[in-house]
Protein backbone atom coordinates (compact mmCIF):
# COMPACT_ATOMS: atom_id res chain seq x y z
CA UNK A 442 0.00 0.00 0.00
CA UNK A 443 1.31 3.45 -0.92
CA UNK A 444 1.84 6.28 1.49
CA UNK A 445 2.13 10.05 1.49
CA UNK A 446 3.86 12.19 4.10
CA UNK A 447 1.62 14.78 5.75
CA UNK A 448 2.51 17.13 8.61
CA UNK A 449 0.69 14.80 11.02
CA UNK A 450 2.48 11.71 9.74
CA UNK A 451 2.27 9.35 6.78
CA UNK A 452 -1.18 8.44 5.47
CA UNK A 453 -2.33 5.78 3.01
CA UNK A 454 -2.68 6.96 -0.59
CA UNK A 455 -6.36 5.95 -0.46
CA UNK A 456 -6.95 8.53 2.27
CA UNK A 457 -5.80 11.53 0.18
CA UNK A 458 -9.21 12.14 -1.39
CA UNK A 459 -9.79 15.40 -3.21
CA UNK A 460 -6.41 17.08 -3.34
CA UNK A 461 -5.30 20.61 -4.19
CA UNK A 462 -1.77 20.07 -5.50
CA UNK A 463 -0.26 23.54 -5.35
CA UNK A 464 -1.45 25.87 -2.59
CA UNK A 465 -0.04 28.02 0.20
CA UNK A 466 -1.06 28.57 3.79
CA UNK A 467 1.01 31.73 3.40
CA UNK A 468 3.87 32.49 1.05
CA UNK A 469 6.35 35.37 1.29
CA UNK A 470 9.98 36.14 0.49
CA UNK A 471 12.58 35.48 3.21
CA UNK A 472 12.13 38.11 5.92
CA UNK A 473 8.40 38.43 5.27
CA UNK A 474 7.69 37.74 8.93
CA UNK A 475 9.33 41.10 9.72
CA UNK A 476 7.29 43.04 7.18
CA UNK A 477 5.22 45.85 8.69
CA UNK A 478 3.13 46.93 5.69
CA UNK A 479 1.08 43.76 5.26
CA UNK A 480 1.70 42.13 8.59
CA UNK A 481 -1.28 40.54 10.30
CA UNK A 482 -1.61 39.55 13.92
CA UNK A 483 -1.23 35.79 14.31
CA UNK A 484 -4.85 35.48 15.44
CA UNK A 485 -6.07 37.38 12.36
CA UNK A 486 -4.04 35.17 10.04
CA UNK A 487 -5.27 32.07 11.86
CA UNK A 488 -8.87 33.19 11.58
CA UNK A 489 -8.90 33.75 7.80
CA UNK A 490 -6.86 30.61 7.19
CA UNK A 491 -9.15 28.39 9.23
CA UNK A 492 -12.21 29.75 7.42
CA UNK A 493 -10.74 28.96 3.99
CA UNK A 494 -9.63 25.46 5.03
CA UNK A 495 -13.04 24.70 6.55
CA UNK A 496 -14.75 25.79 3.34
CA UNK A 497 -12.31 23.59 1.41
CA UNK A 498 -13.37 20.70 3.64
CA UNK A 499 -17.07 21.51 3.04
CA UNK A 500 -16.44 21.31 -0.70
CA UNK A 501 -15.14 17.78 -0.12
CA UNK A 502 -11.47 18.81 -0.17
CA UNK A 503 -9.34 16.50 1.93
CA UNK A 504 -5.69 17.20 1.15
CA UNK A 505 -3.92 20.54 0.75
CA UNK A 506 -0.37 20.51 -0.62
CA UNK A 507 1.45 23.55 0.73
CA UNK A 508 4.14 24.39 -1.84
CA UNK A 509 5.92 26.96 0.32
CA UNK A 510 9.65 26.32 0.38
CA UNK A 511 12.21 26.70 3.13
CA UNK A 512 12.30 30.25 4.49
CA UNK A 513 9.24 31.42 2.57
CA UNK A 514 6.79 31.29 5.47
CA UNK A 515 6.66 27.52 5.78
CA UNK A 516 5.73 26.85 9.41
CA UNK A 517 5.17 23.17 10.03
CA UNK A 518 4.02 23.46 13.65
CA UNK A 519 1.37 25.94 12.52
CA UNK A 520 0.37 23.57 9.70
CA UNK A 521 -0.04 20.80 12.28
CA UNK A 522 -2.43 22.95 14.33
CA UNK A 523 -4.42 23.90 11.22
CA UNK A 524 -4.65 20.28 10.11
CA UNK A 525 -5.88 19.12 13.54
CA UNK A 526 -8.46 21.91 13.72
CA UNK A 527 -9.89 21.42 10.23
CA UNK A 528 -9.40 17.74 9.43
CA UNK A 529 -7.63 18.73 6.20
CA UNK A 530 -4.45 16.75 5.47
CA UNK A 531 -1.61 19.20 4.87
CA UNK A 532 1.45 18.10 2.90
CA UNK A 533 4.54 20.26 3.44
CA UNK A 534 7.42 20.46 0.98
CA UNK A 535 11.17 20.73 1.24
CA UNK A 536 13.08 22.79 -1.31
CA UNK A 537 12.75 26.33 -2.58
CA UNK A 538 10.10 28.12 -4.62
CA UNK A 539 12.98 29.29 -6.86
CA UNK A 540 16.65 30.18 -6.45
CA UNK A 541 15.83 33.87 -6.16
CA UNK A 542 13.44 33.28 -3.28
CA UNK A 543 15.85 31.05 -1.33
CA UNK A 544 17.40 32.34 1.87
CA UNK A 545 20.89 33.76 1.18
CA UNK A 546 22.30 31.15 3.58
CA UNK A 547 21.50 28.39 1.09
CA UNK A 548 22.41 30.16 -2.14
CA UNK A 549 26.08 29.16 -2.33
CA UNK A 550 25.62 25.57 -1.19
CA UNK A 551 26.69 22.64 -3.34
CA UNK A 552 24.44 20.12 -5.05
CA UNK A 553 25.58 17.57 -2.47
CA UNK A 554 24.66 19.83 0.45
CA UNK A 555 21.24 20.62 -1.01
CA UNK A 556 20.59 16.93 -1.74
CA UNK A 557 21.33 16.04 1.88
CA UNK A 558 19.12 18.88 3.11
CA UNK A 559 16.14 17.68 1.05
CA UNK A 560 16.68 14.03 2.04
CA UNK A 561 16.84 15.04 5.70
CA UNK A 562 13.52 16.89 5.54
CA UNK A 563 11.85 13.95 3.79
CA UNK A 564 13.34 11.09 5.81
CA UNK A 565 13.99 12.65 9.25
CA UNK A 566 11.74 15.70 9.42
CA UNK A 567 11.47 19.48 9.27
CA UNK A 568 12.62 21.87 12.01
CA UNK A 569 12.82 19.13 14.61
CA UNK A 570 9.06 18.57 14.42
CA UNK A 571 9.34 15.03 13.08
CA UNK A 572 6.93 16.08 10.32
CA UNK A 573 8.35 14.83 7.04
CA UNK A 574 8.16 16.65 3.71
CA UNK A 575 5.94 14.98 1.12
CA UNK A 576 7.41 16.60 -1.99
CA UNK A 577 10.35 18.69 -3.17
CA UNK A 578 9.78 22.21 -4.45
CA UNK A 579 11.99 23.77 -7.11
CA UNK A 580 11.44 26.66 -9.50
CA UNK A 581 12.63 29.11 -12.09
CA UNK A 582 13.91 32.50 -10.92
CA UNK A 583 12.48 35.61 -12.54
CA UNK A 584 13.76 36.11 -16.06
CA UNK A 585 12.41 33.04 -17.76
CA UNK A 586 15.56 30.88 -17.68
CA UNK A 587 16.89 28.53 -15.04
CA UNK A 588 19.70 30.36 -13.22
CA UNK A 589 22.88 28.57 -12.19
CA UNK A 590 21.45 28.31 -8.65
CA UNK A 591 18.09 27.03 -9.96
CA UNK A 592 19.98 24.30 -11.86
CA UNK A 593 21.86 23.26 -8.70
CA UNK A 594 18.55 23.04 -6.83
CA UNK A 595 16.91 21.02 -9.65
CA UNK A 596 19.80 18.56 -9.73
CA UNK A 597 19.76 18.16 -5.95
CA UNK A 598 15.98 17.68 -6.06
CA UNK A 599 16.31 14.96 -8.71
CA UNK A 600 18.87 13.09 -6.59
CA UNK A 601 16.77 13.45 -3.44
CA UNK A 602 13.67 12.29 -5.36
CA UNK A 603 15.48 9.15 -6.48
CA UNK A 604 16.82 8.43 -3.01
CA UNK A 605 13.58 9.01 -1.12
CA UNK A 606 10.81 8.35 -3.64
CA UNK A 607 9.28 11.81 -3.10
CA UNK A 608 7.92 13.73 -6.11
CA UNK A 609 9.07 17.12 -7.40
CA UNK A 610 6.79 20.13 -7.91
CA UNK A 611 8.09 23.04 -9.98
CA UNK A 612 7.26 26.72 -9.82
CA UNK A 613 6.93 27.59 -13.53
CA UNK A 614 7.77 25.32 -16.45
CA UNK A 615 9.35 27.94 -18.68
CA UNK A 616 12.77 26.71 -19.94
CA UNK A 617 11.35 23.20 -19.64
CA UNK A 618 13.99 21.61 -21.90
CA UNK A 619 16.76 22.60 -19.49
CA UNK A 620 14.84 21.19 -16.52
CA UNK A 621 13.97 17.97 -18.35
CA UNK A 622 17.64 17.53 -19.38
CA UNK A 623 18.72 17.74 -15.72
CA UNK A 624 16.10 15.20 -14.60
CA UNK A 625 17.13 12.96 -17.49
CA UNK A 626 20.86 13.20 -16.67
CA UNK A 627 20.08 12.19 -13.10
CA UNK A 628 17.89 9.27 -14.24
CA UNK A 629 14.65 10.59 -12.75
CA UNK A 630 11.57 9.60 -14.77
CA UNK A 631 9.42 12.60 -15.63
CA UNK A 632 6.32 10.99 -14.13
CA UNK A 633 7.83 11.97 -10.75
CA UNK A 634 7.68 15.64 -11.68
CA UNK A 635 4.78 18.09 -11.72
CA UNK A 636 5.87 20.85 -14.09
CA UNK A 637 3.81 23.61 -12.58
CA UNK A 638 2.19 26.87 -13.67
CA UNK A 639 1.75 25.90 -17.34
CA UNK A 640 -1.23 28.28 -17.22
CA UNK A 641 0.85 31.24 -15.94
CA UNK A 642 -0.15 34.25 -18.06
CA UNK A 643 3.46 35.31 -18.66
CA UNK A 644 4.85 32.05 -19.97
CA UNK A 645 2.29 30.32 -22.17
CA UNK A 646 3.60 27.68 -24.59
CA UNK A 647 1.28 24.88 -25.63
CA UNK A 648 4.02 23.04 -27.56
CA UNK A 649 5.90 22.84 -24.28
CA UNK A 650 2.79 21.52 -22.48
CA UNK A 651 2.53 18.77 -25.13
CA UNK A 652 6.23 17.93 -24.81
CA UNK A 653 5.99 17.49 -21.04
CA UNK A 654 2.86 15.34 -21.32
CA UNK A 655 4.32 13.22 -24.13
CA UNK A 656 7.41 12.53 -22.00
CA UNK A 657 5.14 11.32 -19.19
CA UNK A 658 5.44 14.42 -17.01
CA UNK A 659 2.60 16.14 -15.16
CA UNK A 660 1.38 19.48 -16.47
CA UNK A 661 0.13 21.83 -13.78
CA UNK A 662 -2.74 24.17 -14.49
CA UNK A 663 -2.16 25.51 -11.05
CA UNK A 664 -2.48 29.27 -10.99
CA UNK A 665 -6.22 29.00 -11.54
CA UNK A 666 -8.13 32.04 -10.33
CA UNK A 667 -5.48 34.66 -11.06
CA UNK A 668 -7.91 36.25 -13.49
CA UNK A 669 -7.05 39.64 -14.98
CA UNK A 670 -10.67 40.65 -14.39
CA UNK A 671 -10.02 40.69 -10.63
CA UNK A 672 -9.13 43.90 -8.86
CA UNK A 673 -5.43 44.03 -8.03
CA UNK A 674 -4.65 41.07 -10.31
CA UNK A 675 -0.88 40.43 -10.37
CA UNK A 676 1.24 40.35 -13.54
CA UNK A 677 0.93 36.59 -14.03
CA UNK A 678 -2.88 36.83 -14.31
CA UNK A 679 -4.79 36.21 -17.55
CA UNK A 680 -8.40 36.47 -18.72
CA UNK A 681 -10.54 33.84 -17.06
CA UNK A 682 -11.98 32.43 -20.28
CA UNK A 683 -8.51 32.15 -21.92
CA UNK A 684 -7.36 29.82 -19.15
CA UNK A 685 -10.50 27.71 -19.36
CA UNK A 686 -10.08 27.32 -23.13
CA UNK A 687 -6.37 26.53 -22.76
CA UNK A 688 -7.24 23.78 -20.31
CA UNK A 689 -10.06 22.42 -22.48
CA UNK A 690 -7.65 22.20 -25.44
CA UNK A 691 -5.21 20.24 -23.25
CA UNK A 692 -7.96 17.81 -22.23
CA UNK A 693 -9.13 17.49 -25.84
CA UNK A 694 -5.68 16.24 -26.81
CA UNK A 695 -6.26 13.29 -24.51
CA UNK A 696 -4.02 14.44 -21.66
CA UNK A 697 -6.49 14.09 -18.78
CA UNK A 698 -4.10 11.58 -17.20
CA UNK A 699 -1.22 14.11 -17.31
CA UNK A 700 -3.03 17.15 -15.86
CA UNK A 701 -3.18 18.52 -12.33
CA UNK A 702 -5.19 21.55 -11.24
CA UNK A 703 -4.79 23.96 -8.33
CA UNK A 704 -5.20 27.63 -7.45
CA UNK A 705 -1.78 28.61 -5.98
CA UNK A 706 -3.74 30.79 -3.59
CA UNK A 707 -2.63 32.03 -0.19
CA UNK A 708 -4.88 31.43 2.79
CA UNK A 709 -3.13 34.49 4.22
CA UNK A 710 -0.27 35.99 2.18
CA UNK A 711 2.91 37.10 3.94
CA UNK A 712 4.74 40.31 3.07
CA UNK A 713 2.45 41.03 0.11
CA UNK A 714 -1.29 41.56 -0.10
CA UNK A 715 -2.10 38.37 -2.01
CA UNK A 716 -5.07 38.49 -4.38
CA UNK A 717 -8.14 39.59 -2.44
CA UNK A 718 -10.97 37.10 -2.64
CA UNK A 719 -8.83 34.36 -4.18
CA UNK A 720 -8.56 31.04 -2.38
CA UNK A 721 -8.23 27.34 -3.03
CA UNK A 722 -12.04 27.29 -3.10
CA UNK A 723 -12.01 29.07 -6.48
CA UNK A 724 -11.52 25.56 -7.90
CA UNK A 725 -14.92 24.37 -6.66
CA UNK A 726 -16.81 27.65 -6.86
CA UNK A 727 -15.65 28.99 -10.23
CA UNK A 728 -13.39 26.68 -12.23
CA UNK A 729 -15.30 23.39 -12.06
CA UNK A 730 -18.58 25.20 -12.89
CA UNK A 731 -16.84 26.77 -15.94
CA UNK A 732 -15.73 23.30 -17.05
CA UNK A 733 -19.19 21.82 -16.38
CA UNK A 734 -20.71 24.47 -18.64
CA UNK A 735 -18.27 23.34 -21.33
CA UNK A 736 -19.51 19.76 -20.91
CA UNK A 737 -16.70 18.26 -18.80
CA UNK A 738 -18.02 15.36 -16.71
CA UNK A 739 -17.68 14.50 -13.02
CA UNK A 740 -15.45 11.47 -13.78
CA UNK A 741 -12.88 13.89 -15.25
CA UNK A 742 -12.97 15.96 -12.05
CA UNK A 743 -12.39 12.84 -10.02
CA UNK A 744 -9.38 11.96 -12.13
CA UNK A 745 -7.96 15.50 -11.86
CA UNK A 746 -8.53 15.95 -8.14
CA UNK A 747 -8.25 12.42 -6.73
CA UNK A 748 -6.55 9.85 -8.97
CA UNK A 749 -3.84 12.01 -10.56
CA UNK A 750 -2.71 13.58 -7.26
CA UNK A 751 -2.59 10.11 -5.70
CA UNK A 752 -0.32 8.88 -8.47
CA UNK A 753 2.27 11.60 -8.17
CA UNK A 754 2.17 12.06 -4.38
CA UNK A 755 2.60 8.39 -3.46
CA UNK A 756 6.16 7.86 -2.28
CA UNK A 757 8.06 5.47 -4.57
CA UNK A 758 10.53 2.82 -3.55
CA UNK A 759 14.06 4.23 -3.62
CA UNK A 760 15.42 3.28 -7.05
CA UNK A 761 18.66 1.56 -6.18
CA UNK A 762 20.23 -0.31 -3.32
CA UNK A 763 23.29 1.89 -3.49
CA UNK A 764 21.24 5.05 -3.08
CA UNK A 765 19.30 3.50 -0.25
CA UNK A 766 22.55 2.73 1.59
CA UNK A 767 23.53 6.36 1.31
CA UNK A 768 20.18 7.41 2.70
CA UNK A 769 20.61 5.01 5.60
CA UNK A 770 24.02 6.50 6.33
CA UNK A 771 22.49 9.94 6.33
CA UNK A 772 19.79 8.82 8.70
CA UNK A 773 22.40 7.39 11.08
CA UNK A 774 24.37 10.62 10.99
CA UNK A 775 21.28 12.49 12.10
Ligand SMILES: [Zn+2]
Pocket residue numbers: 463464465508612705
Ligand atom coordinates in the same frame (compact mmCIF):
# COMPACT_ATOMS: atom_id res chain seq x y z
ZN1 LIG B 1 2.94 28.55 -5.44
